[in-house]
Amino acid sequence: xxxxxxxxxxVKKYGDVIALDGMNLSVPxxxxxxxxxxxxxxxxxxxxxxxxxxxxxxxxATVAGFDVxxxxxxxxxxxxxSGQYAAVDDHLTGAENLEMVGRLxxxxxxxxxxxxxxxxxxxxxxxxxxRPVQGYSGGMRRRLDLAAALVANxxxxxxxxxxxxxxxxxxxxxxxxISELVxxxxxxxxxxxxxxxxxxLADRIAVVDHGHVIALxxxxxxxxxxxxxxxxxxxxxxxxxxxxxxxxAPLAVGDMRTDALHVTIPVTSGAASLTxxxxxxxxxxxTVRDASLRRPTLDEVFLTLTxxxxxxxxxxxxx
Amino acid sequence: xxxxxxxxADSVTITKRNALKxxxxxxxxxxxxxxxIVFVLLFAYIFGSMIEVPGVSYREYMVPGVFVVAxxxxxxxxxxxxxxxxxxxxxxxxxxxxxxxxxxxxxQTLSDLLMNLTSIVVMAVVGLIxxxxxxxxxxxxxxxxxxxxxxxxxxxWVTATVALxxxxxxxxxxxxxxxxxxxMFLSNVFVDSARLPGPLKAVAExxxxxxxxxxxxxxxxxxxxxxxxxxxxxxxxAVLVSxxxxxxxxxxxxxxxxRLYQKTVSR
Ligand SMILES: Nc1ncnc2c1ncn2[C@@H]1O[C@H](COP(=O)(O)OP(=O)(O)O)[C@@H](O)[C@H]1O
Ligand SMILES: [Mg+2]
Numbered sequence: 234x235x236x237x238x239x240x241x242x243x244v245k246k247y248g249d250v251i252a253l254d255g256m257n258l259s260v261p262x263x264x265x266x267x268x269x270x271x272x273x274x275x276x277x278x279x280x281x282x283x284x285x286x287x288x289x290x291x292x293x294a295t296v297a298g299f300d301v302x303x304x305x306x307x308x309x310x311x312x313x314x315s316g317q318y319a320a321v322d323d324h325l326t327g328a329e330n331l332e333m334v335g336r337l338x339x340x341x342x343x344x345x346x347x348x349x350x351x352x353x354x355x356x357x358x359x360x361x362x363x364r365p366v367q368g369y370s371g372g373m374r375r376r377l378d379l380a381a382a383l384v385a386n387x388x389x390x391x392x393x394x395x396x397x398x399x400x401x402x403x404x405x406x407x408x409x410x411i412s413e414l415v416x417x418x419x420x421x422x423x424x425x426x427x428x429x430x431x432x433x434l435a436d437r438i439a440v441v442d443h444g445h446v447i448a449l450x451x452x453x454x455x456x457x458x459x460x461x462x463x464x465x466x467x468x469x470x471x472x473x474x475x476x477x478x479x480x481x482a483p484l485a486v487g488d489m490r491t492d493a494l495h496v497t498i499p500v501t502s503g504a505a506s507l508t509x510x511x512x513x514x515x516x517x518x519x520t521v522r523d524a525s526l527r528r529p530t531l532d533e534v535f536l537t538l539t540x541x542x543x544x545x546x547x548x549x550x551x552x
Numbered sequence: 553x554x555x556x557x558x559x560x561a562d563s564v565t566i567t568k569r570n571a572l573k574x575x576x577x578x579x580x581x582x583x584x585x586x587x588x589i590v591f592v593l594l595f596a597y598i599f600g601s602m603i604e605v606p607g608v609s610y611r612e613y614m615v616p617g618v619f620v621v622a623x624x625x626x627x628x629x630x631x632x633x634x635x636x637x638x639x640x641x642x643x644x645x646x647x648x649x650x651x652x653x654x655x656x657x658x659x660q661t662l663s664d665l666l667m668n669l670t671s672i673v674v675m676a677v678v679g680l681i682x683x684x685x686x687x688x689x690x691x692x693x694x695x696x697x698x699x700x701x702x703x704x705x706x707x708x709w710v711t712a713t714v715a716l717x718x719x720x721x722x723x724x725x726x727x728x729x730x731x732x733x734x735x736m737f738l739s740n741v742f743v744d745s746a747r748l749p750g751p752l753k754a755v756a757e758x759x760x761x762x763x764x765x766x767x768x769x770x771x772x773x774x775x776x777x778x779x780x781x782x783x784x785x786x787x788x789x790a791v792l793v794s795x796x797x798x799x800x801x802x803x804x805x806x807x808x809x810x811r812l813y814q815k816t817v818s819r
Contacts, residue, residue, distance in 0.1 A: 284648045309650035320641030324573040336565045337651040339553060365576060381645065 267435030313382035372403030566659020687773025696771030
């Protein structure tokens, strides 16, 4: 079966800014693909090209078997898109918004109305259905925008940063909704700046930076790609931190990170490293309050791959 | 559905959407209905007692002029809403849908037309109450209203073009005011252009707004009797020239707006 989404060598320039620099993607049908990258990485530009909003300067792409440039019009009946900024009409009610979208998909007046009601119910918007969108909360708008993307039951769905700007509760709610969608076999391309989101929703993740993919795989594969595990140590006495750093340096395969009484050490040989570390520290008479071994987080993967953080919550780390 | 049926169906959908917007937004509705009423009353009662025009009552003279003022100012409102739409993501939504791309602008201009129709009806009623009268045959009167609507429709393509070119609501508003003020005041809308000083007179007599106002006055029987022979050429053949203006505007601005729309939204 051909991939539901395929992009080869997409390039897009805005004057001097190279937004996309050889973007390649291949998303098998019925899977969720996460495009993970910091602000300005080229995620939105990719989605805009794949949803026919923008023509690439070079390269080509097909979605659901249609060329995004040559077959743009026919492709539009097969995709749904929910943008980074909710594209709903403030003055229209939730129901009117969805009915309008249904009519523009040429579903007919009656089916459009019926579909609108169904979706409003599914997205928990029935109560607000006949109120102008102006009074909706951010989370409600996002849900309505997502509902609008689903009006025609499209086989391929594009979600550009669907949860950016939402509070944690609204985000969790939207995650559940997206998971349910995926269960019905829709192919989803999702962009995000949040590791947790990609980890939670995506079957495969492409890490994007400066307009192209710099790493690709499942969340686990990406974690493996940057090697081994992490030892987490908590000491009781801040004075011991220096000893920990000095004596365990030979075990570490990358930067050690210190955060208050807490040290994170990347290692390759898992449990053996932990045993050896604890042995060394015992010999040095360092009191260890807590020690554990864990897999790297995607944040760490990202940091290692790009040399910079994804989100605007930089963590303190010494070198 | 063939392409034409689709274009029509989609235009109707977008027209409905814009009509709903106008209905819901008090400022838009105010622009379409309340402002014209204020204009009619203001000029009938305040300026009507000070300004004199030869051979016809000022109230009758002024009402066709206010029709055109309302058309120009409501076009400004819809152009403004177009720039607001551009700023939000709604046009992106439209463009990912399998709809006829032309429907966005035809829908926009058709809903403008509905708004203009509403405001002209309201103004006509208020005008009749304060003493405006039609002195021509019903046939000519209908022609007068149709001509106003045609001009209104053509003019909203101009607004759409400017809105798409400027994109920013604030910039649009400033430019629109800067252009529409002289268009309205350097004309025969409120005063008899023949009595303006030299250069202003020439500008006012060749201003297309004057032509359309004169045409409406001719068709409703509210014109100063002398303009038919003494005015500049466009004023002497106002109905014909107004038609030409409207058609010319459509020929130039429909493709221009369409091109700009394609370009503007695909950034
Ligand atoms: N319309 C535009 N004009 C100029 N530069 C743009 C435009 N859209 C995006 N860019 C630039 O292209 C790069 C990629 O942007 P974008 O695709 O929006 O990234 P992301 O969605 O990952 O944050 C950024 O440097 C951005 O500033
Ligand atoms: Mg983006």
